[in-house]
Amino acid sequence: MDARTQTFVTGQRVAHLATASLTARPVVVPICYAFDGENIYSALDEKPKSTDVRSLKRVLNIQANPQVSLVIDEYSEDWTALIYVLIAGIAEILEPGDGRGEHLRAVSLLREKYTQYRSMAIESRPMIKISSLEIKRWPSGAEAPAK
């Protein structure tokens, strides 16, 4: 990934995550996320309502079918200035207290990016990890507007 794409993916505040059931029924939701340069992490809080996070459709879908799609984009009324990064990856549910400290590290990343998480108990909840990322960016370097 080039530095410009990495900066864009790291800095954007919201992404849209699509999962699909085994019967190929997709569902897309907005998510907050953190990117560590290799993987994407998304906490399982349900904003604004609270619910059992394990019953969320995206969790059930990921457990049945780990193929996911994520898009990070910035809309502009100047359609020559539209940017989007499309990411395909493999998702899993990461549990608190995993042996490698990965969950804790992801909680730190999320709280660094979103101050809102500092008062939420995301450290005691499962989260989504997306790895094996295949990343495409529009416009690509050659087509990028000169600004």
Place this chain on the structure above:
Amino acid sequence: MDARTQTFVTGQRVAHLATASLTARPVVVPICYAFDGENIYSALDEKPKSTDVRSLKRVLNIQANPQVSLVIDEYSEDWTALIYVLIAGIAEILEPGDGRGEHLRAVSLLREKYTQYRSMAIESRPMIKISSLEIKRWPSGAEAPAK
């Protein structure tokens, strides 16, 4: 759908559309769209690049599997003010010159909402129609912030 949800869906400038292949591989992209109170229409232009619209993944997916998911949302750093409308529907590819004038009517709706389309030849291209909409809104009426 209540009036507030209808106003929100009609007025937002961008939605995110998830389709899935028959092998349950999802893909999500940002789209511009128009809503006529019953169906959603989205032109097949590829912003910012141009390509053969029939080779777009979303088109191939819809032709194999018409189940789609759409989310229309507004991000806010105040997480008590987040709004999103989740729509499940059945998609089809609507061809120019369909007998009922539906394609022409959708082109008019799109051009009324997006002035950008007035100089683009969307009338000669297929578009996506999404019908049989099942709509859920967060927060629901009872949970809506009092503002």
